Amino acid sequence: MQKRRPVRESSKTTPERNGKALDSGEKKKRSERRLMKFGELPRYLKDNEYIHNHYRCEWSLKETFLSAFSWHNETLNIWTHLGGFLIFGWMMVVSCMETTEVGLAGFVNVFSGVTIRWPWPSMAKAVYFSSDHHDSNVTHTTSFLNPQGEVNYETIPKWPWLVFLTGAMTCLICSSMSHLFACHSRRFNLFFWRLDYAGISLMIVCSFFAPIYYAFSCHTNWRLFYLSSISILGLLAIFALLSPALSAPRFRSFRAALFLTMGFSGVIPASHVLYLHKDHPNVVIALVYELAMAVLYATGAGFYVSRIPERWKPGAFDIAGHSHQIFHVFVVLGALAHSVASLLIMDFRRASPSCAF
Template sequence: MEAPAVTESSGDAVLASRNAPLRRRRRAQAPAQDAGTLGFEDMPDYLQDNEFIKGYYRAPDMPFKRTLWSLFDIHNETGNVWTHLLGFLVFAGLTFYVITQPPMPLAFGKRQLDQLWLSVQDRVHGMADHLHNLQGRLPHLPDLSANLHQLQERLVHNVDSLVHEVQEEVQHAAQAIHNRMHSITDNFHYATERLNTLIHEAVLDVLMWPVPRWPVYVFMAGAMICLFLSAVCHLFGCCSKHLAQIIWRFDYAGIAILIVTSFYPPVYYTFLCQSYWRIFYLITTSVMGAGAVAVSLLDVFQRTEWRAFRASMFAGLGLWGVVPLIHASVAHADIAAVRGATALDALMGALYLLGAVIYATRVPERWLPGRFDVWFHGHQIFHILIVLAALAHYRAVMLLLHWRDASGGCAASKVAPTGVADGGFGLDLGLGLHGRFPESRSAVLGGASGGAVAVEQVVETLREYALEYLGGLLSNGGGRPMATATAAAPQGGAAG
């Protein structure tokens, strides 16, 4: 009775020895996950989103405190959380940097000053009428010769009263001269102050410096909202089914917010002097973004079968940015800053689209299931590409902002710098100005060579233009000079 048992045990041993290499290979292929994590098959349906991620899942219905501390654990959401959490901190630091940095100095050469002078000239022309009135009000000195002739005639009749009468006449003439000279001085000071006021008012109506920063802050806020919401959602996405369904909606809404707010700075700055297009693009983009956020909050949008549609919707919203991008690049083809920003925004769009494709196709984990459970799976790469795309757009925004600062808003929009201090990434702007303005090296320029022109210098130069122009008006009897404003400008002005 015992022999068959021995034979059966020997057969099992032989079979086990034959299958040992197969078992070792299977163990080698299985993910060596932590004891506190689970496999894909152990997760409930609402957490089975990616069948190619085989392990390192956190247990469902974890307590809030334990979920919060899982921020420092190793699981398949660790990379997703930290890529966007670190991105949030980077953009928070860049926002503080932009707030604390002074605006880019003006970059005005003679050509830009002459262009600004044309917009100021009409107002200064009215000053000529005031100066002509002032000339008419200049007093005539008293006719002392007639008084002295009378004194000579009286000398024959009354020698004793001669000294007294001469003293009275001289005192009277001196007082009259003093009063008239005081009146001339008052009128001269009034004319000078009036001229300075006219120039300041005219310049402020045209010169926008510094350019408003709120579009930059809108983009930075949108980037931080998107990155922070994404990190929070990936951290707490293992909660109960009801909470998980709600929290993931904010992740998609954050992506839509980032895309929409990215439109604001380039549209605002490139179409700063074209209010119609600026308002049109901002309104249409805001409406489309609001629709994307609303769709993101729908229950049906959270289902797995809608993954491709989610990626397509965000890609379509991003592609809408091509329209104002092409428009701006054509309208400002001669501006180096716009060309540089266009190239950076094209890079941003390529990174977004690449990330969307990787997110939808689930590579590389699709090719080797279980090998990318923790690091470098498709969603994690998607996160990295989003941060890189946002940083590329930040550089583009800084190019456009500093271009508008350097050109005084719309005052001299043809200032075409070859580069701009990009706010922390070492991209310089050589303004290449030479002439009467000092070539100072401002901290904003980051060591770039070029002219840094203060607003006060622009106003003082325009005042010199105005004095030269008024001199021509007065010499022509109040008529407008035949020469152009550029010819009337002092030849010693800032050289372009």
């Protein structure tokens, strides 16, 4: 009688669902372009139990890429930040092509074709008038409200502003790509979510460069201290978030707290700037925009952690309106508020090139 040869187990890792190995039929079923329910997903794709349907699971790379143009529960997550990337990309192009100084109304003028005037002339005079300046300076408006360059202003370095735009674009495109490709495989999932967290850390660090560089141009030691501190903090955060364990859903609150801590560390240099330049309207208005940015980011983080509104009505917000999409919108709005603040600080510095306040 012929003996049966024992079946050797494969050394390859087998995908699992709820701890059970998947047979070839189920793996093939997954690779088809169909949307799945939460209960059908492998463990590594289970992130939000309040979103019940419309999941992509281990599609081919081609189908995963093309899914950016179809409806599923990640479509708006992809496009909210891809749209933000395009906005900041446009700002980058305008900044690099400007023959004069970069400025707030310059962006609006390029976009709309409408010439914007400074609505508070007395404030503009207060910012730019000093006894050391020629009397004609009283009538100067800020260069960001004068993109055609009729008035000659002291040139200031543009690179800190471009650093911020680069950080914002990197964060937004990494986020968009993560939501698009993380469903392809376990390996892609781990790689892209860590890339996403690194992008957030990079954006926070880069956001500090423009306002701190321009606000502390006459206090170079403080400028070096603040920029070095946030850069070191950002690198530590990136290294910490490269740990696969911290990518797990149970560390959602920890990640949000880490990012908020990095962001709110800006309260210290902001208070310092206010102490130094509290008599300059541009600085005060810029800090109001920074406060708006903080509120927007904190509100978005609140949605991210609480999973509201899908927690209140599971399954009702699978396609549109769930917490992560709302979080994305608040991130873009917060970054735009910070852009306005940075441009105001740039014009404050451009008007005071000699550090005579």
